[in-house]
Amino acid sequence: MKYLLCCLLLACRLSSAETITLGAEDDWAPYSSAVERSARGFAVDVIREAFAAVGVTVNFELLPYARCLDDTRRGRLVGCFDAVPNAMIGSSFLWHDHPLFTTHMNVYALSGSRESGLGARQLEGKTVGVERGYEYGDEFDLDTKIVRRIVDKNVQGFRMLLAGRIQYMAAEERIAKALFTKEAAEFGGKFKLVGTVATPGLFIAFSKTGPDGAKYLQKFNRGYAILRDSGRYKAIEAVWF
The missing domain is CATH 3.40.190.10 (Periplasmic binding protein-like II)
Structure with missing residues (x-):
């Protein structure tokens, strides 16, 4: 009975798990790039695990950076990375609390x-x-x-x-x-x-116009804090750098 209950709880979690699509830059290795048609890189791993910590699964759509930002600005994508919240684009998007990395x-x-x-x-x-x-x-x-x-x-x-x-x-x-x-x-x-x-910090630019940008910005903030506090961030960093 206990085994059956555990299986049911796991099934419920999986069925209720949220899935979103983020735009990932296709030519910015080692942070984010297209490798055999999949997104690979340090930022990809950090974002995937931060969202996973709060029950969100991320699909990555590989795009040239300019198009990635434009699709996010229009609300077609929840967010795009890696972006700098500078004077040119800062007011066009929503930004999380701490950068993915500084460079x-x-x-x-x-x-x-x-x-x-x-x-x-x-x-x-x-x-x-x-x-x-x-x-x-x-x-x-x-x-x-x-x-x-x-x-x-x-x-x-x-x-x-x-x-x-x-x-x-x-x-x-x-x-x-x-x-x-x-x-x-x-x-x-x-x-x-x-x-x-x-020497800027790089971020996910979350959509202001799409219906879910603010929601997933807050979820990312929570998941990213968990990732960093657990030491997992440093482990990912060690793999890539």
Whole structure:
């Protein structure tokens, strides 16, 4: 009888479990990227386990970042990650209490460069590659004197830098390192870190217009607190980094 009761309780929990769909960036390894048509990465694992802690199952829809944000803004998706709540998009979405992670948005030049310590002000009048739709910190994003060359993927921007078509490429630190390793035959030893334009926290941008954004924002806050307090966050971090 006890075994039967346990099975019934488990069945009830499974039947009442909630399922949502979040937009996951398809080209931001090691945080979120498409691997054999599935979302893989540090942020993917953290979000999955944080929601699981409060009984929510997450399906991840892989999308280019700009489309991911747009679909969330329109209410088609509950949320999209990884986003920075800066002056350009901060008021368009709902944001959870603590970032998924904090990182460095760096600027890279060819390895022969003698420059270092560059910030947004020093990039004014220069051509800098940026990935479509991404945020690089308010100081950089709002500076209209920086000449931006927009690319769909970071690898395209670094190839432009290698070909001399731009002077710098802006990219998140771990993303750039992963790309240099993956494309070692082409990129190995070719680039140098010459500046950092921001050290932002990255978040899930929850929909303001969809009916469930605020609801699942609160659920994520609770699940994320459980994840961090349990030590499981650090265990996931150790796997990826």
